[in-house]
Amino acid sequence: MTNIRKVAELAGVSVATVSRTLRSPDVVSPATRDKVLQAVNEAGYKPNLMAVRFRSRRTHNLVVLVPTIANTFFARVISGIQEAAQERGYGVLLCNTNGHEETEATYASLVTTRQADGVIQLRAYNPFPEDADSDGTPLPMVNACEVLDDAPCPTVKLDNRAAARLLTEHLLALGHRRIGMIKGPRRSPLTRDRVAGYRDALEAAGIALDESLICPGDFTPRSGYEAAGTLIARAEPPTAIFCESDEMAIGAISCLKQAGLAIPGDISVAGFDDIDFASYSDPPLTTIAQPAEAFGKQAVAMLIDVLERRHQGEPHRMLPHELVIRGSTGEPAT
Amino acid sequence: MTNIRKVAELAGVSVATVSRTLRSPDVVSPATRDKVLQAVNEAGYKPNLMAVRFRSRRTHNLVVLVPTIANTFFARVISGIQEAAQERGYGVLLCNTNGHEETEATYASLVTTRQADGVIQLRAYNPFPEDADSDGTPLPMVNACEVLDDAPCPTVKLDNRAAARLLTEHLLALGHRRIGMIKGPRRSPLTRDRVAGYRDALEAAGIALDESLICPGDFTPRSGYEAAGTLIARAEPPTAIFCESDEMAIGAISCLKQAGLAIPGDISVAGFDDIDFASYSDPPLTTIAQPAEAFGKQAVAMLIDVLERRHQGEPHRMLPHELVIRGSTGEPAT
DNA sequence: GAGCCAAATGTAACCGGTTACATCACACCG
């Protein structure tokens, strides 16, 4: 392995000069710089980054904790993270937690064992009960997408409440009065905000909330399929269903069609996320578009700001959403 | 930062003893072992893994080169990689190449700069023209899913030719004689094998190949949508379409329905991969199921075998496929 | 009791960089 000493020898200078030539070229004279660079080339020298990082106490790696990468939305967020990280010279260590908190804790320890500089978590769960490293310094972390209420770190999220309200208002405007909701797992702040937005809209329209129209799911098509089955089995079934993810909406549609219902003729369905498949569903899904890649990029930018001690201003950001109206929602049957 | 010397001091032993207690507990006496472990606990000591790895010249990281993580199939493969790697104590450095070869080369250099021990690539592209490190040692690499013909490394793939033949035979058995194909990008070995399987089946059935029925796509729903449009605009349109991915099949179905065609009444559609959405499409997709997660696990196992010099036997593996018949294929209209 | 061996532990070199500090050459000034 060619190391810095070989290069130094080859160039006839000291190792310090080689190091300086590569790290801060401006402090060495042009003549030596050329000599060193030529020697570097000749020797095919590449610095051993493990050594560099060990010495500089910076790994240039970010851990990403994601509940499941198999979810289309998260896949897009990760794409954004990946791209932004690469641009700034950071690597991405992926951790698919599958919701196991212990797995998350394991991966978060990558930071305390100096394998990564910081954590981006895409789920509201604080893997650090103490919220601090053993020596009291807070863990560099950014919380994106699903955000803790009192997150002790920068956050990026959607205004889920406003978005859910917007979508519900769209359904109300079409004339729906009984609107079902397939929400996410209980206890999730994201779901809670969206349910709040749904309530806001109903309340503003003077419609009483019917708890029996709210069904939990887990963001998979299967859970949407099952929840839709439950909803239409009600004595007074809804005329529209608001699903908290496009995946669940697609599952729901599959169930409704099998039950012989026309969409949106008999029942309207709306989703959330605007994944690729939303446009190709039959009928195409009305949904809330989220800037998934932007979440990733923003999260990386914020985390690196923290890491590089550029603590400027407001660490909580909201990204914009947009209502995309397609064919799966329409006026209720009279 | 608590380091090994503090622990040694606390336990009243030398640093070597501490190191040995943690790495090879069997060579230290039970009494000292207990002393050391207690000191480790007391000090809240965690080894600095950057130092460990630097010294031991093993990063315990694997780079994964993936064309696009936004593809559902790859997301599942990565899930498998992730899980298997974690089990064996390796981290996963993700590289979403978006098909840019230069990006791949950048990431592959993570290995030469000692940031990762090996590479798993999910696409047939050799980022190392020289196929070797500068000092002549071959790069630890495994090629999975889409595999180079003459891959100089272990590989895991599907028997794409047989799978495509199987699916085509299913369509032939239903009575189809004009079968369109929406394939992947040109030059891809994966696509070439699948086209070969399609040909095999047609040939065996005594049907002449009509090149105009083969349309290229890029595995996205959009490209499936567009290719389907092209196919049905032919003078003699096909009565069935075989898509090389479920994503494209879903796009194709969307296009066909918009054109007023019933599926499978007027035209059958089959996919490949058996992604989650395949079951929830309308109609549900007939497709070839691939063990996506197993690809990931297998690739990790093989790569670690290479890394740990356990070079045993046959380094090329095929995973099984399965024809899943659902509602999107049926007999042609008479 | 001397001699020997094995097991347990300590000492210190080493991995490959970075960087604080020392050194040196040289120009400029009063």
Add this chain to the structure above:
DNA sequence: CGGTGTGATGTAACCGGTTACATTTGGCTC
């Protein structure tokens, strides 16, 4: 001409572990 400041380079300590080799200890044999 001595003093001083500046820019370029060299020397060597250091990061936090691992491990080859040296040393110590104690049990066993003859």
